[in-house]
Amino acid sequence: MADIDYKSPEELKILTDKTKDETVSFLKKLKKNKPKNLDSVVHKMHTDAFSNFNCLDCANCCKTIGPRLIEKDINRLARYLKIKPSEFIEQYIEVDEDNDFIFRDHPCPFLLPDNFCMVYEQRPKACREYPHTDRKRFYQILDLSHKNCETCPVVFSIIDKLKKTNL
Ligand code: SF4
Numbered sequence: 001m002a003d004i005d006y007k008s009p010e011e012l013k014i015l016t017d018k019t020k021d022e023t024v025s026f027l028k029k030l031k032k033n034k035p036k037n038l039d040s041v042v043h044k045m046h047t048d049a050f051s052n053f054n055c056l057d058c059a060n061c062c063k064t065i066g067p068r069l070i071e072k073d074i075n076r077l078a079r080y081l082k083i084k085p086s087e088f089i090e091q092y093i094e095v096d097e098d099n100d101f102i103f104r105d106h107p108c109p110f111l112l113p114d115n116f117c118m119v120y121e122q123r124p125k126a127c128r129e130y131p132h133t134d135r136k137r138f139y140q141i142l143d144l145s146h147k148n149c150e151t152c153p154v155v156f157s158i159i160d161k162l163k164k165t166n167l
Pocket residue numbers: 061062066067108109110111112116117118119120123124127
């Protein structure tokens with residue numbers, strides 16, 4: 001995979017909008033055909049992409065969307081910060097319309113100016129898993145990945161590359 005250039009969320013939104021029709025139609029075809037090798041193709045693209053792109057040059061996800069946190073994340077982060085879980089919730093968390101815990105502020109309160117994560121070793125599970133292009137059964141998150149094209153230059157590049165395959 002050619003090197004991936006950093007793109008801002010604004011640029012990615014424009015590009016995702018511009019390619020919306022062709023992407024929707026391609027994803028529809030994938031959902032219908034369910035190619036058996038989809039995971040292996042996407043996982044290879046994921047590995048290639050992240051060997052060519054450094055998240056520290058981006059941090060779009062930490063700046064704009066933020067993770068959903070589970071109780072274990074909150075307890076672990078509170079322990080790390082040496083505060084009570086209730087204090088952690090009070091300082092950093094709000095509940096969204098789906099009743100999920102999310103960070104109250106964007107960019108994430110733990111994002112440092114050089115794009116490093118202040119709590120990297122203890123970061124929420126959702127941060128570890130984003131952008132999900134290495135997960136099993138990728139066909140289950142085709143629509144989510146299309147949405148993630150608006151945030152993550154790597155996902156945008158993988159979906160773009162996938163469209164050029166015979167899948
Ligand atoms: S906890 Fe760290 S990895 Fe997760 S959004 Fe915040 S800065 Fe990013």
